[in-house]
Amino acid sequence: MTLRRTVLLAPAVVLGLLAAVASPARATLMSTAPVSVFSATQPTDFTTTLTLPTFDTSLGTLVQVDLTFSSSGTVSGTVTNNSGSDQTFKITETTTLTLDDTGSNLGLNIDLTTSKKYTAVPTGRGGYYGPGSPASNSPFTPSATSGLLTYTSGAVFNEFNGGPGSIVLSLSTLTNTSIAGGGGNISASISTQAQGTATVVYEYNPVVATPEPSTLVMGSALLIPIAVSIVRRRKTA
Numbered sequence: 001m002t003l004r005r006t007v008l009l010a011p012a013v014v015l016g017l018l019a020a021v022a023s024p025a026r027a028t029l030m031s032t033a034p035v036s037v038f039s040a041t042q043p044t045d046f047t048t049t050l051t052l053p054t055f056d057t058s059l060g061t062l063v064q065v066d067l068t069f070s071s072s073g074t075v076s077g078t079v080t081n082n083s084g085s086d087q088t089f090k091i092t093e094t095t096t097l098t099l100d101d102t103g104s105n106l107g108l109n110i111d112l113t114t115s116k117k118y119t120a121v122p123t124g125r126g127g128y129y130g131p132g133s134p135a136s137n138s139p140f141t142p143s144a145t146s147g148l149l150t151y152t153s154g155a156v157f158n159e160f161n162g163g164p165g166s167i168v169l170s171l172s173t174l175t176n177t178s179i180a181g182g183g184g185n186i187s188a189s190i191s192t193q194a195q196g197t198a199t200v201v202y203e204y205n206p207v208v209a210t211p212e213p214s215t216l217v218m219g220s221a222l223l224i225p226i227a228v229s230i231v232r233r234r235k236t237a
Contacts, residue, residue, distance in 0.1 A: 032201060062161045066203065068199040069147050080126035089182035090115060093192060171198075
């Protein structure tokens with residue numbers, strides 16, 4: 001009875017060990033290194049393109065696309081009170097940067113905004129549009145802004161998938177000057193320069209190598225002597 005149980009146990013051991021050899025390692029979610037492209041800092045309003053690499057499908061299966069859009073810039077200029085009396089007013093300069101794809105599925109907007117209040121400015125007078133006193137000539141440097149979009153499916157996700165290759169995105173700017181107060185008698189000559197940056201990170205399940213048939217044969221050849229040894233030890237016992 002003992003020998004019969006041992007003989008039945010040996011194939012089970014062999015099959016279990018072969019299964020361990022044949023089973024691939026479990027995939028772990030990985031991320032590519034961030035890739036950034038940026039436009040030159042230039043006067044607004046402008047339109048340009050940013051080209052990013054698409055996901056290389058030879059790495060594995062794409063799970064998520066993380067797209068970050070950021071901007072920076074400078075703003076400077078002069079303002080003048082053209083009324084016949086002192087005026088108090090506020091000027092706000094806003095530059096909207098838009099990142100989009102060819103199908104207009106993206107539409108990511110961020111703003112660079114500066115503002116300055118002028119108090120009791122004499123007629124015919126004005127000053128510099130900057131962060132210091134009206135007589136200073138240092139430009140505004142708006143705080144850099146950014147936005148993050150994450151895609152796990154849909155049109156944008158598909159556009160970034162299927163590489164190696166590239167995707168061309170459009171970057172456009174639109175600037176607006178707003179004057180509050182002054183009775184419509186305030187003139188402003190303001191220059192804005194801006195720059196945009198797009199960064200992409202891909203999260204994916206990497207390709208897991210499957211053992212070749214020759215590897216399985218070699219594995220089984222190595223495991224059979226182990227099973228025979230187990231049987232012999234049981235007989236001896």
